[in-house]
Amino acid sequence: MDQTVSTVIDEDVCIGCGMCVKVCPVGTISMKEGRAAVTGKWSLNCGHCEAVCPVDAVRVMSLDKEQSAFGTFDADHRWLPHGEYDTVQLVRLMSSRRSCRNFKDEPVDRPLLEDLVKIGVTAPSGTNSQRWSFTILPTRHAVIGLAEKVGGFYLRLNRLAEKSWLRFLLRMVGKRDLEDYYHTYYEYVEEGLMEWKQKGRDRLFHGAHAAIVLGSKPGATLPKEDALLAAQNMLLAAHAMGLGTCLIGMAVEAMKRDRSIARFLGIPDKEQTFAIIALGLPDEEYQSTAGRKLVVPRYFEG
Numbered sequence: 001m002d003q004t005v006s007t008v009i010d011e012d013v014c015i016g017c018g019m020c021v022k023v024c025p026v027g028t029i030s031m032k033e034g035r036a037a038v039t040g041k042w043s044l045n046c047g048h049c050e051a052v053c054p055v056d057a058v059r060v061m062s063l064d065k066e067q068s069a070f071g072t073f074d075a076d077h078r079w080l081p082h083g084e085y086d087t088v089q090l091v092r093l094m095s096s097r098r099s100c101r102n103f104k105d106e107p108v109d110r111p112l113l114e115d116l117v118k119i120g121v122t123a124p125s126g127t128n129s130q131r132w133s134f135t136i137l138p139t140r141h142a143v144i145g146l147a148e149k150v151g152g153f154y155l156r157l158n159r160l161a162e163k164s165w166l167r168f169l170l171r172m173v174g175k176r177d178l179e180d181y182y183h184t185y186y187e188y189v190e191e192g193l194m195e196w197k198q199k200g201r202d203r204l205f206h207g208a209h210a211a212i213v214l215g216s217k218p219g220a221t222l223p224k225e226d227a228l229l230a231a232q233n234m235l236l237a238a239h240a241m242g243l244g245t246c247l248i249g250m251a252v253e254a255m256k257r258d259r260s261i262a263r264f265l266g267i268p269d270k271e272q273t274f275a276i277i278a279l280g281l282p283d284e285e286y287q288s289t290a291g292r293k294l295v296v297p298r299y300f301e302g
């Protein structure tokens with residue numbers, strides 16, 4: 001993880017308010033003779049100091065302004081104070097995002113996909129490591145390429161899982177995975193593979209015309225959490241931008257177990273994959289949002 005200090009303070013502009021010191025989580029900046037000074041040996045490079053300074057005296061050089069410039073809309077970079085956003089509309093967006101299983105047979109504009117990646121990385125990351133990796137599959141052709149690799153993996157797995165003697169032997173040595181897979185997924189996968197072969201029906205990616213594979217490069221402190229937080233940002237934004245989405249866990253599982261699939265996509269062996277988002281123009285509409293099962297939180301009062 002790169003924690004090199006890249007903070008620069010213009011001493012002549014600083015008015016000594018101390019705000020940058022207050023918001024810095026790791027003490028990169030401290031007050032010296034009434035002015036802010038970079039005194040720490042490391043930095044999260046989170047940019048809190050730059051964003052809080054009332055007189056624009058701070059720059060974090062490792063932050064790239066280009067990363068916050070979008071191709072399909074003009075972003076509003078003013079900070080939104082706590083409590084000022086419309087909660088009703090936010091929750092409406094969150095509940096209106098549904099996993100889409102019917103995509104139109106139409107391409108997705110590449111600038112939308114590139115903007116989604118930029119929106120993904122507005123998410124938090126452990127120690128601000130930002131070691132995300134994104135692989136864009138921009139066409140139906142590319143999605144089918146991945147679907148065929150994943151399909152091949154499940155075909156081989158099903159041929160193994162249908163051998164009752166193998167499941168028995170593995171059970172005897174305490175390995176229940178194949179047995180569990182057989183009872184939970186075997187039939188569903190068998191049907192899906194058959195439908196793909198005979199009718200060309202895509203039950204894996206639901207006919208999506210694009211996909212984004214989210215993973216992490218080495219050096220992240222919490223790689224899975226980082227990738228999934230970015231993914232949720234992207235799911236919500238995609239809905240707002242007119243795209244349908246669906247997380248494809250079946251494909252993630254295949255990529256975890258068969259490294260050749262990641263290599264096929266040009267993903268280096270040292271990267272891990274945690275989420276795949278199928279994307280496309282949605283061919284489904286709902287009358288209302290749906291509820292969720294009842295959740296009863298537990299309290300700990302101390």
Ligand SMILES: Cc1cc2nc3c(=O)[nH]c(=O)nc-3n(C[C@H](O)[C@H](O)[C@H](O)COP(=O)(O)O)c2cc1C
Binds near residue numbers: 097099246247248250
């Ligand atoms: C980690 C994860 C993996 C998923 N994998 C798949 C998948 O492989 N195929 C699919 O059609 N849906 C998949 N889904 C979508 C879930 O089935 C869906 O989120 C759930 O049914 C709730 O519906 P909603 O997303 O419309 O609210 C996945 C969801 C998550 C969170």
Ligand code: SF4
Binds near residue numbers: 009013016035036
């Ligand atoms: S926030 Fe800006 S003005 Fe205030 S102490 Fe830091 S650099 Fe100086």
